[in-house]
Amino acid sequence: MNPCDSRAEYESRMHRVLAYIDQHLDKPLDLATLAEVAHFSSFHFHRLFAAWMGETLGDYLRRRRIEVAAIKLLAQPRVKILHIALSVGFGSAEAFSRAFRIRFGCSPSAWREQQTSQRHAKSNFGQINSKQSQALPTPLAEHSISSNIHQEMIMQVILVDRKPATVAYLRHLGSYGASVARFWQESYVPWAAMNKLGADHARYGIAHDNPDVTDAAQCRYDAGAEVPPDFVLTGGALKQTIPGGKYAVLRFKGTAAHIGEAWASLLRDWLPSSGLQLDARPCFEYYPQGAAFDEETGYFECELCLPVTSL
Template sequence: MAGELPPDARMRASRAEYARRMNRVLDYIDQHLDQALDLAQLADVANFSRFHFHRIFAAWMGETLGDYARRRRLETAASRLARGSGEPVLEIALACGFGSGEAFARAFKQQFGCTPSEWRAGAPQRAAALLAALHSNPDQVHSNAGQARPRPPGDHDGSLTLYGETEMDVHIADLPAVRVAYQRLIGPYGPQIGVFWRQTMAPWMQSHGLDGQLCYGVGHDDPSVTPPDKCRYDACVTVPEGFLPTGPVSLATLPGGRYAVARFKGQPQTIGNAWMWLTREWLASSGLQCDDRPSFERFDPAGSFDPATGDMICDICIPVRAL
């Protein structure tokens, strides 16, 4: 039949459509953690059969819908507890979809082996342990935690020494909302993100005339909380109004608002160290706190790499509000 795709192309197109639909569901769940998640409603979001959706979800994600939603609620709560913002535990529990503080405490202890209050108190020790683990793992991120210096309280602007002789400028900016097309990688943060950009996202961008557009990398999960094989990363590119995605690509809007913006220039394996100290040291000394918008890396593909030094160049953007 004229115009019919060959079998391999049909298979790729079908898998791409499944990826788009499942990403819609995952995004919807994250945006509605404080609400009851109805199976039929989620099936409609994905445009899958209500009768078969639970089985499709479990096969695609490797966990049932109920287990996934519970894990995301608890991981989100754990990240909020670790911010040091002083939010009441009950307020966090309700915001993450738990009906009472008691139900939240039971589920939290079952997941993480400690109470929410103990988790909050142990945040500095976990951060130090994660830095030590990153330092000892050459496939992830090298760090020199002892060389970092916290910023003076309330000082939001200027530069921050992170490691060695490297400094980052940190300033507060109001960023506009941005419409992006994205492809999602699920798995450990680290070198495979670069491979995903080079082998998957960049060829797609070039084939759609987007290789000169501003790009964003969005890591949705805290690797100190979420299992490595469950971490989600979105490779995003700015798209014009009316753009229609093809292949395994979905559309999203990165929200605008107030961000702490830090220019990073350094070896790619050190960017995890930069993220760690910005969120654990600079932020704690800034008089600000994170809110629930996503953090991201922003870069111009044409100027994101220095061939002479091998340095990566990007802006680390962290959503902030007053304490």
């Protein structure tokens, strides 16, 4: 195996472990189990994981449990803190509160209250701005979706049952927004052209972390295209399966500067009133065949897909 193939194999195994962790946060995640998922010796896996991720396995598990819990505290404001603690693998509310305070500097209940207050402030600001944006000429008003997205949210979100999809992808590690837009243009587009994955292939942007609770340097984002299961990988790409099931879908039109607020509003404004909750599947952007994109302005269209299940 040449060095490039060897590195891709390591990366594929580590990505598989990270996905397994996110899908099983409510269960015990011991070293032996995760080493088996990665197909590495349990004797060496802890050291390999720390070298690859820049943090120990224990620190990573603790961080992901706290970050996912923080997202649930915001998206499910009526769910008891103990229930959220148990859903991410903590044995008690006390243990969860201690770990949460170390990470965020306050208790889970105080953090929830703070975020709720900020949510109301942003919603009120959006209602004021939406009145102002009505007087703006296009295309400026067309790109001001962050100001009126809250008002239109309930009408725009639909529930869709999606089938599983195989995606060949490249991973971006770092902040979202403009850097992700550059990643699409500078990394994904040349790779897709080399592999003849043009506009006739649906594309996916998969956000594995929420930048509101995860440090920007640790945010993971995959840019990829839907491919047959037997697609031959080249150019450092990897494959994953996007799970099927029920998703809440918001059709987005705007630029990279606005998509973060669209995601935040979907979680902050729509989900808490929907009677639904997040599950362990990843959130993603779906770009169907022929989705609009203006290279000059950066304006594009996609569907924001939020995995949901009954509350």
